[in-house]
Amino acid sequence: MTEKILLRHEDVAGLRRLETYVGDGGYATARRVFSEMTPEQVIEEVKSSGLRGRGGAGFPTGMKWGFLPKDNPKPRYLLVNADESEPGTFKDRQIIEHNPHLLLECTLLTAFAIKSHKAYIYIRGEFARGAEILEAAVAEALAGGHIGANIYGSGFDLDIVIHRGAGAYICGEETGLIESLEGKRAYPRVKPPFPAVYGVFGSPTIVNNVETLCCVRSILERGSAWFKGIGPEKSPGPKLYCLSGHVERPGVFELPMGTSLREIIYEHGGGIRNGKKLKAVIPGGSSVPVFTADEIDVSMDFDSVAAAGSLLGSCGTIVMDEDTCMVRALRILARFYHHESCGQCTPCREGTGWLERLLIGLEEGGASERDLELLLQVADNMMGNTVCVLADAAAMPTKSFVAKFRSEFEEHLRLGGCPQRMSATPRTAAGAQ
């Protein structure tokens, strides 16, 4: 794919400004859709495009929009999830900071489709620059008549509010995000009811990820058939791949859905840093099961990655080379989940800290014989038993790290700590001789 859709700003300088964006064809789709299409037609078009949510779950977007109750008299809200915080993921940030009007235009199109007159863009608290850029873009779009009252003379109104996040990972979980937006602690809600029925302020709400929404303009501009033609039939479209870790060229790459993981790492990422060998890859953000170096010939789309035993997730691909201590890597992940557990559900609140403590024991020494089994049992007991998936997000990497790199964990147990740490001491001693 040569032409960039989501990372258009890489080809067009200054796209952040409304003038440039409009000069590049921006808001023309919105203008046309407003005069030529009905909201139902827009939903139909997105449904037939096969667009699936880019936030992690891969749920069909058009179908989600269709879940809005027809007879609910309350206002409807569109909530844009810009709380990008999955470790290894930094794709939405690119769009927000460099192509904010694409997000606004797609927000406008979606609001039109679902008949919402108020959209919130909940942006991660740490994205201060992104928030400023979005706020400036909203001001420009308002002045240009692209949002506000009676847009393009259609009689349709839309108010877009940029809401800065509260600084917790859990705010990215869609119902945690809703609670946070309402000014409460970001405790994920017990479902059902789902946001489409009971969302922001108890009103029907559609929550979509930034990257997901940003596909909407191109679908309406070029047609669902065009979109469906990119990548695998059941998970089509352009996709942003975040590549980080021990690669030569980390970054965000826009490639067709279904590009192989090997191609992403070796062609686009330039291979493993310093000529080292690949040891492991987390394909979809820190929460998903890890792949070994032998498992990277996988098509990076929702279904193929799932079939291979992991998840495409948010597409945050983290590459680890041969020098990586998998126990330490897992310990760092466990620390993150321990720190970010909201503390609402028992298994997650208590389990995430327990996992970290066990891993500290394994890495620093002090773990007992049974601790490796215990680690797996704790992970097992956490999975599937909580309100949201944060517990699973901590348990899945734990289970897969141990399953795929068990000998390394056993070695830690046998040696009473990390061999890399221990070997550091004799090496220094040898050097001194």
Next chain:
Amino acid sequence: MPTLEIDGQEVTVADGENLIQAAERLGNEIPHYCYHPGLSVAGICRMCLVEIEKMPKLQIACNTRAMDGMVVKTKSEKVLHARASVLEFLLVNHPIDCPICDQAGECKLQDYYMDHDRQESRIPLESKVQKGKAIDIGPLIMLDQERCILCTRCTRFLDEVTGTSELGIFERGDHCQIDVFPGIALDNPYSGNVADICPVGALTNKDFRFRARVWYLESGKSICPTCATGCNIDVHHRRNEIFRFRPRFNGEVNRYWMCDEGRLSYKRYQGEGRLLQPVRRDQSGWQAIDWKQSHAALQEMLADAAGAVGGIASAACTNEEIFLFRRLFAGLPGAQLAGHSWTPAEASRDEFLIDGDKNPNTAGLEAQGMLSATAREVIAAALAGQLAVLILLRTDLSQICSSEEMDLLGDILKQVVVIDTHYGPSVEVADLALPIASFAETDGSFINRNRRVQKFSRVIAPPGNSRPAWQLLGELLDDEIRAGLQLDSAAGVFDTLCATEESFRGLSFADIGDLGVPLATAASEG
């Protein structure tokens, strides 16, 4: 009315019931912490996970509506494993200080551990997260953050029921803790309820803690006598001493709650100030007499008075006492009788459970026509010299008269008879004082502000020589009046009342049940 299957047993439930309630109908307790029927569903403790056919994951019973045709397993291997693991998680950072915890014996963590976990600890003690202990957060409540399992029942109670929101959750993950918001105390008229609903030893009642191990306590069903609401309560007692009142569920009256004023009112009925012995005043002062002598003395007084007798019964009297008091006066032509319901001007009141009428049975007085004359009218007659004897049943004369008038009454009246639980201003001017049982020491019934007849039973014995007032009054009736009355029990007296009084017709003591029954309105009964 959905019908479903739980552990192989079929059950039909009301629309909208959840699986915990549905299982309860079968006597099957699905263990739970955060769920409380009086609060919104939180769904966070994860203790009530059950298996539902056609659902891949375990579901929380508290947030699952019982649906027609559902097949639920609450004891499958998968469920039992999940339960045990949730309990293990709950104990990861729990201090396990049961030996010094006052919740021991009524702690759901202890109970469920014994029922559903019982595995050896796999957590080293030194690795536990430490939090605050014995934090004084309000006049009635002590907080232990380490014991807290973060079920949020307390915060939901304060958000949803009292609307005062004094408590919140601070920090995140396993550092989460319940605390009062800065500069605020947990000080509202219902604060004691948070200790009741706390399933563990995190919130304890300062008035009760360390006073008794709960497994030594016995419990009796009763009605709070502090105001006209008549909250249903359990009286916890041991060795004839009351240790605490706890709200007892009644969907028509107080739901799961009671106010702190009522909760602490148990103290009024024990200890100092109780009358323990019939006493008669002579020239040298009070003389203890026995019941035989007191009855003889009273009957002599009544005979001498030749009908010039006044009687006042307060709204603290039970329906049975009021009835027999009226019977006593029915035999005295020309006697003047009135009911007396008094509340201090500064009395608390709100829109929830605290009624401005600080009497438990004003409606009971009214139902028996006792409010057609006022106590003041009886006193006026006495001051005018029309009465020779005044009998006060649970009545404090200082609420009706000035102190000058009280002195005057002492001089004008030949005899003042006080039938009461406590030594008080009335006794100061009395010639004869007869000790009776408090509401906790006798069977009886009250009628609350919504005309609901509610009964209570004797939970402890009356102190000293005091006896239930219904028994005493029955003994005072002459044989002619006694005929046809059931005087062997408060229940018998009530049933006689029902047979005699139009507004009580159709009721019986047994039919009142634990939750009370509405009294038919006088109008509808014609």
